[in-house]
Amino acid sequence: MFHRLLIANRGEVAVRIVRACRELGISPVAAVSSADRDARWLADVDDVVCIGPGPASDSYLRGDRLVQAAVQSRCTAIHPGWGFLAESPRFAAMCAQHGVKFVGPPPHVMARMGIKSPAKEAMRLAGLPVIPGSIGTLTDADEAARCATEVGYPVLLKADAGGGGRGMRRCENEEELREAFPAARAEAAAAFGTPRLYLERFLEGGRHVEVQVLVDAFGHGVHLYERDCSVQRNHQKLVEESPSPVLSAEEREDLGARSVRAAIDIGYVGAGTIEYLRSEDGDLYFMEMNTRLQVEHPVSELVCGIDIVCRQLEIAANHRLELSQEDIVLNGHAIECRINAEDPALDFKPSPGALEIFELARGEGPGHVRVDSHLSVGEVIPPFYDSLVAKMIAHDESRELAIETMINALRASRVEGVATTIPLHRAVLESGAFLAGDYDTTSIPGWNPKAD
Numbered sequence: 001m002f003h004r005l006l007i008a009n010r011g012e013v014a015v016r017i018v019r020a021c022r023e024l025g026i027s028p029v030a031a032v033s034s035a036d037r038d039a040r041w042l043a044d045v046d047d048v049v050c051i052g053p054g055p056a057s058d059s060y061l062r063g064d065r066l067v068q069a070a071v072q073s074r075c076t077a078i079h080p081g082w083g084f085l086a087e088s089p090r091f092a093a094m095c096a097q098h099g100v101k102f103v104g105p106p107p108h109v110m111a112r113m114g115i116k117s118p119a120k121e122a123m124r125l126a127g128l129p130v131i132p133g134s135i136g137t138l139t140d141a142d143e144a145a146r147c148a149t150e151v152g153y154p155v156l157l158k159a160d161a162g163g164g165g166r167g168m169r170r171c172e173n174e175e176e177l178r179e180a181f182p183a184a185r186a187e188a189a190a191a192f193g194t195p196r197l198y199l200e201r202f203l204e205g206g207r208h209v210e211v212q213v214l215v216d217a218f219g220h221g222v223h224l225y226e227r228d229c230s231v232q233r234n235h236q237k238l239v240e241e242s243p244s245p246v247l248s249a250e251e252r253e254d255l256g257a258r259s260v261r262a263a264i265d266i267g268y269v270g271a272g273t274i275e276y277l278r279s280e281d282g283d284l285y286f287m288e289m290n291t292r293l294q295v296e297h298p299v300s301e302l303v304c305g306i307d308i309v310c311r312q313l314e315i316a317a318n319h320r321l322e323l324s325q326e327d328i329v330l331n332g333h334a335i336e337c338r339i340n341a342e343d344p345a346l347d348f349k350p351s352p353g354a355l356e357i358f359e360l361a362r363g364e365g366p367g368h369v370r371v372d373s374h375l376s377v378g379e380v381i382p383p384f385y386d387s388l389v390a391k392m393i394a395h396d397e398s399r400e401l402a403i404e405t406m407i408n409a410l411r412a413s414r415v416e417g418v419a420t421t422i423p424l425h426r427a428v429l430e431s432g433a434f435l436a437g438d439y440d441t442t443s444i445p446g447w448n449p450k451a452d
Contacts, residue, residue, distance in 0.1 A: 001317050002026050002077040002101070006070040007045070009081030010060065012388055013293070015041050015374045017079050020309035031069045033059035035382045041374040047073055054384045060084045063091040070100045077101040077316060083386060086292040087114055103316040105270045105291050112266070113289040116160050117198045120286065123274075126262035128286040131277065133200035141181040144199055145174050151201040157181065159188035160196040163288075165235035167191060170202055203285070205440045207278040208232065209244050210290075211259040212300045214311050216321040217269050223256035224300040224308070225330055230441050231428055233348065238421070238444065239428055240296035241335040242303050245399060245437035246278065255284060257325075263289075271297075271312040277441075295391070298370060299334040302395040332367075333402040334395045335429075337410065340387040343419035344447070352383040356417035360390055364408035367396025381418060389420060403429055 004027040007014045014030060018041075021028040029047040032039070035054030042048050049069040052059035059065070063085055070078050078095050080086040080103065089111035095102040104110065113119045117137055120130045132151045137160050138144045148155045148171070157180055159167025167188030169180035181197070189195040208229045215221035228244035229237045243252060259274045273290040297308045306328065315321060339360070342348045358377040362369045373390035375381070381389065392413075394406035410426045424447055428434050431446025439445040 001319075002075075002313070004029055004046075004073065004075040005077045005079055005103075005313075006031055006049075006066065006073060006075040006100075007081065008060070008066045008078050009084060009086070010036050010039075010385065011041075011374045012372055012391065013081035013083075013295075015044070016309060016372060017081060018044050020307065020313055023307065023310055024313055026313070029070075029073045029075050031060075031066055033384075035384055039374070040376055040379060049073055054382060056084065056384060060385075063088065063094050066091075067094055067098050067100060070095075071098055075100065077103055077313075079103040079313070080292065082292050082295055087290070089114065101316055103270070103312060105268050105272065109267050109269070110291045113268075113291050114161070116158060116162070116288060117196075119288060122266050123262055123286045123289070126265040128258060128262050128274075129284065131200045131203065131285040131287070134198045137196040137198050141178045144177055144181055144197070147199050148174065148177055151199070154202040154204075156200050156202045157184045157197050158200060159184070159192055159194075160198050161192040161194050162188055163235075167197070168235075203277055203279045205280040205442070206230075207244070207246055208237075208275065208287075208441050209247065209255075209278050209284065210273045210275040210294075211256055212294070212297065212308070213260055213263045213268070213272050213274060214306075214308070214315065214321055214323070215260070215263050215268050215270065215272070216315050217318055218320055219264055220321050221260045221264050221268075222321065222323050222325050222328055223260050224304045224306055224328060225252060225256055227296055227299055229296065230439060231434070231444060232441050233444060235441075237296065237338065239335065239337055239425065239434075240299055241333065241399070241402075242299040243330060243333065251282075251284075260325075270315050271308055280440075295338065295388075296336050298372060298391060298393045299336045302334040302368075302370065302393060303330050303332060304328050305331060332395055332397040333399040334393055335399075335402050335406050336391055336393045337406060337425040337429075338388060338421070339390045339392060339415075339425070340421045341381050341389050341418045342387050342421055344421050344424040346419075348421075349419075350383065350387050351419040352381045352387075353418045354378065354380045355415065357414050358417075359414045360392060361409045361412035364412050365405065366408075367394055367401055367405035369394050369405060369409045389415070389418075400435075403435065
């Protein structure tokens, strides 16, 4: 096992990695920007290295400074968390060049999965169904129009290197497609450094279902079943749960097994998530693979009883995964709410500032609530980074009880000094649509920002 590990990230995910390091006897070292230098969570690490000013472009996105920090602080491994450089094959290769283990898959696998069209082709060859669309990227609007005619409208134009909805356009007909094509290319180039686009048929009323996998370097893997992440805004997840309320037990087992086989087939190593879109007809199509730890991993941990970060670190240290699929049994239901410092009534305007009151309830029942956060009262949320304040995860023996537990916890929680998304989460979980599982990725159940 590693003696010292550099955490190439900040905030809540850094705290989560520290906890796993302590569990495994690893000495955690934090790499931080000057904006985070006085953060209280740093009291839990053994060493701190400042890597640059507050803006991420001058600190957390500087792979050279992170590797230098690891070498100078005698760390033999780097955990990238999520976001920033977590899915950068260049950063992973840079770590390898300097003799530092990157906690994640091999760089060539990450590179293949990071570009959407090669990823789709790899998973198609690995036996997973993919959404009908272009084979590879599109050369121009004429090729896009021909492809759209073949697969049928409506279609989606997507950035090949993209994510988060940037560079994406829905087109109902050829006129809209030709008009959207140059704008989508320009947005993709600005956001991701490449204008390449591909095309998929748009599936109405889809559900976002993802499978958590763990694969070691010896060709052995398991799945931790699936998460449903269909409550989204602009392709950003708001609520996640496990298991999905729309899959049968047979579908669940089959999807998990196929996902593990595909991950092994492409040479994947580590913790990863294979994401699917489930159509209204119940068909599941591969969308993409996230080659890192997911924000929503706690819901899988609670229903499966597996510490994903600890297993991720063990795999990176070349340990065999001492788990069989029979060892992993679903236990109850878990729901996660991402509490962000945003004002949902003002179109989710970011709300940085000082936390005057920060009380997230845990013991309201009937089930258990886990709170993952790096913050405490009096601390300041800086404007430079993601607005995640905390994750609240409710667990109980049934979906109905897990929902009740989360609602009780949200009602009893108090945060002042910054606006948060707690009112939105309450509205979602209290809605009839969410209770019935009757929603998809195109709307937020129960949320009406003009209701007041």
